[in-house]
Amino acid sequence: MSSTSAPIDAGFVIRYIDAGNALPDIRALKPVMLRQLALGPGMRLLELGCGAGDDARATARQLRDSGSVVGIDAVPTLVAEATRRSLDGGLPVEFRVGDALALDLEDESFDRCRVERLLMHIDGDPATAVAEVVRVLRPGGRAVVFDFDWDAFVIDGADRELTRRIVRSFSDGMPNGWVGSALPRLLREGGLTEVTVVPHGVAIPYDFFGWLLSSHLDSALAAGLLTPAELIAWWDQLDAAHAAGGFFAALLGVVVSGTKPAVAGGAERAR
Ligand SMILES: C[S@@+](CC[C@H](N)C(=O)[O-])C[C@H]1O[C@@H](n2cnc3c(N)ncnc32)[C@H](O)[C@@H]1O
Numbered sequence: 148m149s150s151t152s153a154p155i156d157a158g159f160v161i162r163y164i165d166a167g168n169a170l171p172d173i174r175a176l177k178p179v180m181l182r183q184l185a186l187g188p189g190m191r192l193l194e195l196g197c198g199a200g201d202d203a204r205a206t207a208r209q210l211r212d213s214g215s216v217v218g219i220d221a222v223p224t225l226v227a228e229a230t231r232r233s234l235d236g237g238l239p240v241e242f243r244v245g246d247a248l249a250l251d252l253e254d255e256s257f258d259r260c261r262v263e264r265l266l267m268h269i270d271g272d273p274a275t276a277v278a279e280v281v282r283v284l285r286p287g288g289r290a291v292v293f294d295f296d297w298d299a300f301v302i303d304g305a306d307r308e309l310t311r312r313i314v315r316s317f318s319d320g321m322p323n324g325w326v327g328s329a330l331p332r333l334l335r336e337g338g339l340t341e342v343t344v345v346p347h348g349v350a351i352p353y354d355f356f357g358w359l360l361s362s363h364l365d366s367a368l369a370a371g372l373l374t375p376a377e378l379i380a381w382w383d384q385l386d387a388a389h390a391a392g393g394f395f396a397a398l399l400g401v402v403v404s405g406t407k408p409a410v411a412g413g414a415e416r417a418r
Pocket of ligand 1: 221246247263
């Protein structure tokens with residue numbers, strides 16, 4: 148979740164995921180992805196990197212009459228939390244621990260795959276995860292993937308050079324900070340067709356901004372990427388901007404969707 152290799156504090160990660168999902172522009176992203184999914188009766192959907200499972204539950208609500216949802220996440224505590232949150236709903240959803248880079252799932256076993264803000268975090272090549280998504284999709288099935296490009300993180304900081312240095316080091320500190328701009332190509336190279344791209348910006352409020360950056364800035368300070376005086380001056384200016392109602396930071400992401408082609412001569416599963 149962060150750009151450092153500190154041990155995972157599950158409670159913190161759950162609060163962080165919930166706070167991210169509460170951001171107005173992340174809330175606005177959900178219906179965009181849902182439209183791209185074009186869910187239909189009887190579909191089986193994979194939610195990859197499901198976190199606490201809120202999106203898996205949302206799609207399960209749509210599919211409750213005949214379809215089903217499987218949520219996969221690498222962190223067992225998140226899978227436990229997703230399962231706990233789903234106990235009373237009677238929804239057709241189940242959660243499993245798994246690795247997006249090597250899914251323990253059968254070939255061609257899903258009609259849809261939804262992937263939100265996962266690829267930037269995976270400890271490996273995003274193309275491998277895309278290949279896994281394509282493998283488990285049925286011919287005619289569709290993947291809808293959203294991720295950020297952290298080089299497109301704009302911050303209205305007075306010290307431009309320092310702001311650029313911080314943005315670049317944050318992006319480079321993520322396992323795959325550039326994945327947003329690569330996503331359309333990754334889906335095409337993975338073999339998906341009818342690839343569509345919907346850019347989606349997310350404004351980052353000041354409180355979440357502090358949460359997002361603080362541990363990275365501690366590491367950047369320790370690594371000598373900036374001096375304590377520079378960091379204090381940078382925060383002081385942003386604090387003052389916030390106090391005056393003038394803080395602004397935003398991040399560009401993309402919703403990229405693609406269809407797995409029907410096998411030549413084979414029948415695409417009709418939905
Ligand atoms: C930013 S969170 C997003 C969670 C969820 N998609 C959401 O939008 O609320 C990224 C998620 O990816 C999961 N993750 C990271 N690497 C993974 C991997 N290799 N396989 C499966 N899940 C992974 C993390 O545990 C975390 O739950």
